[in-house]
Amino acid sequence: MPLSLATFSTANAIKPAYDPASLEIGVVHFGPGAFHRAHQAAYFDALVATDKRWGICGVSLHSTGVRDALAPQDGLYTLGILDDEISYRIIGAVREVLVAPEDIEAVFRRLRQPSVKIVTSTVTEKGYCLASDFSLNLKHAEIAHDLAHPRTPKTVIGYVTEALRRRRAAGFPPFILIPCDNLPKNGERLKAAVVTFASQLDVKLSRWISDELLCPSTMVDSITPATDDDLRRRVAAATTLEDAWPVQREAFSQWVIESHAHQDGPDWTSVGVTLTDNVPAYERAKLRLLNGPHSALAYLGLNRGYANVSEAMNDAELADVIRRLMIEDIVPLLEAPDGLDLIAYSEDILKRFHNPAIVHKLSQIAWDGSIKLPIRILSSLGEALDQGRDISRLCLPLAAWMRFVRTKAVAGEEITDPLGRELFAIGQICQDDVTDVALFLAIRSIFPAHLANHPSVVSQIETAYIALEGYTRRR
Structure with a gap:
């Protein structure tokens, strides 16, 4: 049988210690590919066992693949942990996947909600559209598009900036922006890119973002091989349920986040996240x-x-x-x-x-x-x-x-x-x-x-x- 909310309880796997359908969406993640679903989503999956505010909305900037695979499965998928002994875990923290080009306003409606307090990203180093000196590349074709059409962006920089504009206009505080790609000083550089982008459109917005937006730097680590048909077969045989897009990683996993004042935020350390002043x-x-x-x-x-x-x-x-x-x-x-x-x-x-x-x-x-x-x-x-x-x-x-x-x-x-x-x-x-x-x-x-x-x-x-x-x- 296919994996779903109706069938996951029968799986021969570690199951969610909560009702996935009961979760609130408090996290928006850009780039819900294999690494995110094997790494950050697993941490949030542990968090929601005791705090249901941290369900995830994944946003794909290009491909429909993850949405099309997970929608029939009610957002559930299998995480294979590959060590001396291989184990399988059903992840239920991803409650929604949006394909941005299909419905841009749906993405902005989600980002504007006060309940969304965290925005994370795994869009690869090139997804931030930075120049060789790590400043925002204003000549990048997609950045140029977003500056000309800020209400219909293509980049994570454009989406974040417009979402922050809408939150400011509504009187809501900014979300916390947490990049999770292998980029030195990723938080510092992503915030600088957003501030630069905003300054090209609205100086007051740019100053508000500069003053109010928290964007801690991070380090993430876990070797995550790509999903293939062999993994799908192994997951089906082991769990007894068919999964269109399982993911796999090694047992080792590390998430280091720069210490930051996040009022009423997640209890990061309870799920193994390292908070430090020396990222x-x-x-x-x-x-x-x-x-x-x-x-x-x-x-x-x-x-x-x-x-x-x-x-x-x-x-x-x-x-x-x-x-x-x-x-x-x-x-x-x-x-x-x-x-x-x-x-x-x-x-x-x-x-x-x-x-x-x-x-x-x-x-x-x-x-x-x-x-x-x-x-x-x-x-x-x-x-x-x-x-x-x-x-x-x-x-x-x-x-x-x-x-x-x-x-x-x-x-x-x-x-x-x-x-x-x-x-x-x-x-x-x-x-x-x-x-x-x-x-x-x-x-x-x-x-x-x-x-x-x-x-x-x-x-x-x-x-x-x-x-x-x-x-x-x-x-």
């Missing part, structure tokens, strides 16, 4: 020690012909490179948050990478390299150079990414990246020698001049690029 330290540790090596493993692993993370980690030589990258090259650059041992944290991450229950595709991790690499790898590379440290291993993933782009272009395959067309064109004219490196280093939105022109950086990337040539063929 940047957690953020840097995660971005550099998990996300950076994840990207490195993706490009190096694909170059060696592997398909997923655990498979690549079974290559002893590659696993040793990743471990030394973390322990010897990245840890010395970081400040440890209180209570966090960076060496132990790194070893725990390596164990997570080895988890055979997680089939995390390297091809998925490799998406959007032009945005991810500056944050995940180049930030460490720049600091290592400043400190006179060895940069050879930090240059390996950059060379492997260049190989990845060239391989995709030569095969005529689409490159999933905001710069996909430009990268495809570069890949097609590569000569398979060191001259290729200069073509990539000339992309200023990825490689700043002080790194792209540094002799040691150029030399190390060129050496790695040649060393990686034809590796898969030699295996």
Whole structure:
């Protein structure tokens, strides 16, 4: 039978400790994809067991997929926890999914309601429409559209700004805005983007947002492989109910939120959320020690012909490179948050990478390299150079990414990246020698001049690029 409110009580799974139909919607989330439903929604699902105010309205800015899958299931879905023992949990916190382009006013009606006190987002780094310096890119096509048509926006920036305008006009306080994407200082930068956007339309609104809007920075972490038909089959077999769009993640989950004064807000710490005054330290540790090596493993692993993370980690030589990258090259650059041992944290991450229950595709991790690499790898590379440290291993993933782009272009395959067309064109004219490196280093939105022109950086990337040539063929 299909999963629904009428059938979920029969599931062979952990069931909601509340009546899902009784929940109030107090959270609006932009981007209700797999990560949100496996991560933040699971925390809210734990919260609503004792406080029914925190049901979720998901808002999709583009696709109808999540809405179409969950609507027949009354918003319910299955979360698979992949560890030594695999378990399944029915999540009931998502009570509504709206597809913004189909009914823009429905989204604004929900955002305007005083009961909505939290707005969260997982729209990927590129979804915030920021320039290379992390300021709002006013020349971005969709931002330009939203400024010209603020009542019918396309971006999360446009929706948030217009919703805040309507709340202010009605005499309601702003909601708290909590971004959950891998973006350094994500709260600070999202608020600055909203304030900048509003200033182009209404200076008084911009000042009100600047003075009143809380937008804490966050760090989120849990490896979440994409849903596939194999997961659907396993969920149906284990739970006895058919689920159109289950999600899966590892057992480890972390949500760190900047401490903030939220009157009558959720009891965050009761469900395992960490509140701290030093999010940047957690953020840097995660971005550099998990996300950076994840990207490195993706490009190096694909170059060696592997398909997923655990498979690549079974290559002893590659696993040793990743471990030394973390322990010897990245840890010395970081400040440890209180209570966090960076060496132990790194070893725990390596164990997570080895988890055979997680089939995390390297091809998925490799998406959007032009945005991810500056944050995940180049930030460490720049600091290592400043400190006179060895940069050879930090240059390996950059060379492997260049190989990845060239391989995709030569095969005529689409490159999933905001710069996909430009990268495809570069890949097609590569000569398979060191001259290729200069073509990539000339992309200023990825490689700043002080790194792209540094002799040691150029030399190390060129050496790695040649060393990686034809590796898969030699295996």
